[in-house]
Amino acid sequence: MGEAPAFFVDVLQKGFANDFDVKSKGGETSVVVGNRTYVIGGACEESALSIGVCILDQSSGEWIYPVVLGTKPRPSKGHSAVLLSEDRILITKNGSSTDVFAWFLEVDTQYVRQQKKILGTEVVAWSKGVRGYAEKPIVISGPSGVGKGTLISMLMKEYPSMFGFSVSHTTRAPRAMEKDGVHYHFIERSVMEKEIKDGKFLEFASVHENLYGTSVEAVEVVADAGKRCILDIDVQGARSVRASSLEAIFIFVCPPSMEELEKRLRARGTETEEQVQKRLRNAKAEIEQGQSSGIFDHMLYNDNLEDCYQSLKKLLGLDGTVTAAPKSASKVVDLPMDHSLTKIDNKIIINSRTPELEKASTNTIVLDVSALKGGAPGRTRGLDIYTMDSFSDGLTRINQ
Ligand SMILES: Nc1ncnc2c1ncn2[C@@H]1O[C@H](COP(=O)(O)OP(=O)(O)OP(=O)(O)O)[C@@H](O)[C@H]1O
Ligand SMILES: Nc1nc2c(ncn2[C@@H]2O[C@H](COP(=O)(O)O)[C@@H](O)[C@H]2O)c(=O)[nH]1
Secondary structure: OHHHHHHOOHHHHHHHOOOEEEEEEEOOOEEEOOOOEEEEEEOOOOOOOOEEEEEEOOOOOOOEOOEEEOOOOOOOOOOOEEEEEEOOEEEEOOOEEOOOOOEEOOOOOOHHHHHHHHHHOOOEEEEEEEOOOOOOOOEEEEOOOOHHHHHHHHHHHHHOOOEEEEOOOOOOOOOOOOOEEEHHHHHHHHHHHHHHHHOOOOEEEEEOOOOEEHHHHHHHHHOOOEEEEEEEHHHHHHHHHHHHOOOOEEEEEEOHHHHHHHHHHHHHOOHHHHHHHHHHHHOOOOOOHHOOOOOOOEEEEHHHHHHHHHHHHHHHHOOOOOOOOOOOOOOOEEEOOOOEEEEEEEEEEEEOHHHHHHHOOOEEEEEEHHHHHEEEOEEEEEEEEEEEOOOOOOEEEEEE
């Protein structure tokens, strides 16, 4: 048996008898899912920087210390938890405002199952809850030199508040004008290999003899900025993303001919002759796969740049008059410092546990989880939240 966290082992092993299989003591919260108890925070904290997770397998009595994927929530002054479904647990942080309070610990989602297989170990994944919706990320692939970067730059220049670029990691050397953290995160191969092993990447591939990869964080940063994420990745990477739980739109960009592709690669002047030859050899296979693999939803032919850009805008629904989606104007409120969660169908009722405060405030916070979308890797979207004021005459007013 693994070393047990120094808290209520007995209670855990006997199980809980409360409504939602949730119990909190000394900073931890525990939630029972099947024959496992997930202990979140407190004694399971792995560092002062994030809320830790460990699992008690009730049948064997073993403690399991899973690989924890995704951006982890920072510890707060306590939290509450409720089992949403058999695959994820909702965690709400005490005292935090309703725009940053909700986190999902995924214990058996498609992504978690995939990662368990890949990493060959026990896995859980965090995903931050976000109010409202965002459009699906866009994956753009195509042979080197076809013009993917050029098209993406045009889109981001015309719609700076709408799109955000997923900054990949690569082991290749930076080009003269490239900036670390802007064009790529330039990284040593050994460091990147370790991070891949640790499950930090949504996808990765060996491209033209260098490693390239999209970290989970790269996609989350864009989502957090409220923007639609664009990934410029090769066909192998697109295949991995297609097989993942990240729902995206997949676009393949074709050159008008191999001669024109060669001309563009040479004119760019960023590769040695040997590298140009390698990229051209790889281009043939990529174009074949791009056209026949069934990965891609859309094909674009980049002959005339302006025409191709207009086609890209059209398939993204940007050919009419575009107005940015209005940001949610929902009220932001603070969660009580100590609160309980009650699940009723698809609604989570959040109430203060402190009696004096309860009397002082008639405010009940309701979290609607009926339309959740996405999840790890990335954010869980579609949360709706409102408060309810109860009046002495028995009437209730809902504040959106
Ligand atoms: N339609 C076009 N006609 C002529 N030149 C173009 C066209 N589209 C892009 N280019 C030029 O081709 C070169 C390669 O384009 P770009 O760097 O955008 O390709 P890429 O697909 O992003 O390549 P990589 O995969 O290597 O990053 C650039 O010099 C760009 O200005
Ligand atoms: N699978 C991935 N492929 C990526 C990623 N970032 C870039 N790329 C692809 O690599 C080639 C070469 O790029 P270059 O900047 O060296 O010219 C190109 O096809 C990109 O699409 C990634 O994160 N994952």
